[in-house]
Amino acid sequence: MQLEHIRMERDGDVAVITLDNPGRRNALSRPMQEGLGRLLQQVRETPDIRAVLLTAAGDAFCAGADLAGNAIPPGDEHLTRGQSTRKVMEQLSNPLITGLRELPVPVVCALPGVAAGAGVGIALAADVVIAARSAYFYLPFIPKLGIVPDLGTTWFLEKLLGRGRATALTLLGSRLGAEQAQAWGLVWSCVEGEKLREEAMAVARQLARLPSHAALETRRAYDAAGRNDLAAQLQYEADRQAELIDRPDFEEGVRAFLEKREPDFARLGKRGT
Known part of the structure; x- marks a missing residue:
């Protein structure tokens, strides 16, 4: 399977999926999204995988959509940029969120650093989120771009934080640090960066021992x-x-x-x- 900017390895019955384009802070490019979709399908088709650890290379989890590579795809030149974006979201991006939520195994997300923009939705689609103390959430949608949070971010934040905090975080565009995110219930725990992989893997292995359903x-x-x-x-x-x-x-x-x-x-x- 040819993949670009994403990879998967096995650690026993845990599949470790890594966003792997640290030079671009793991911006969510189309090839990365396509690769993640294919890897989620591989997990579904592999019965001896009992948990997934989703993480990223480098010091960022995901800087959001790859705006520099957000050109209208060939064949869609008749569409506006907004119409093209909706098509990509419906066909590629949104299925990643539903795919994570419908995965038949528990998903742990380990945040080594910032989860921004669309990366917030990817992270919060996991069952358990563990963050390095230096990590933070950032929603630039409204204050920087004039668009709404996407990839399920509005749904997750409203349920996890409540309407008031979700609204303020969206409008203000303030950084929400890992320790505050833990206090607000957005992440399960925050740990020292050098211990992130070890702690997240320990949780993934614990979840792998659960009943199959x-x-x-x-x-x-x-x-x-x-x-x-x-x-x-x-x-x-x-x-x-x-x-x-x-x-x-x-x-x-x-x-x-x-x-x-x-x-x-x-x-x-x-x-x-």
């Missing part, structure tokens, strides 16, 4: 909670328990509890969907 069930449960009233969510939980308790994972969990050991879900075989 853990990531999807957890995301879907909280998505349902966001749209349901209490009665509907109680029914949702009861319905899911009716199915999940009859699966081998629950049996293994109960057996491990009675035998005073850690459950071994990986031995149960095929990853759930």
Whole structure:
């Protein structure tokens, strides 16, 4: 598989995907987006991958869209720049966010530095975000470009920060440092930069030991909670328990509890969907 500015390697049952164009601060170019889409598909098709660690080379996670390379693609010359951008987002960029959220394994994002613009949406699409203390989030959309945050950023920030903080952060364009982001609940933890990879990998390995359906069930449960009233969510939980308790994972969990050991879900075989 020929990839440009992105790569994937295996560390046991964890797939490590690295944005790899540090000279451009890992700006989200079209080839990088295409490569990420192909790697996410490879993860979906590889049953022995049980977690993903998404990170970046250099001292930045992603500086946002590659504005210098944002020319209208051949064949779309009849479109305005805005129309062309919408087409690219619908066909390429937005599927990366839904692809990350629908991935059948947990995703840890390790931020070595700034996540700006579209890079914010990429980072927040992960299940767990761990940041170097020097990292920060930056939204230049409104104050610098006069456009709205994209790649799911408005959706993630409203849910994670609340309307007030999300609005202020968007309008002011202020940098949100890693420690403040942790205090506000945007990231799980922040660590010293030299320990970022080690700490993030430890979390990814822990998540890789979860039941095969853990990531999807957890995301879907909280998505349902966001749209349901209490009665509907109680029914949702009861319905899911009716199915999940009859699966081998629950049996293994109960057996491990009675035998005073850690459950071994990986031995149960095929990853759930």
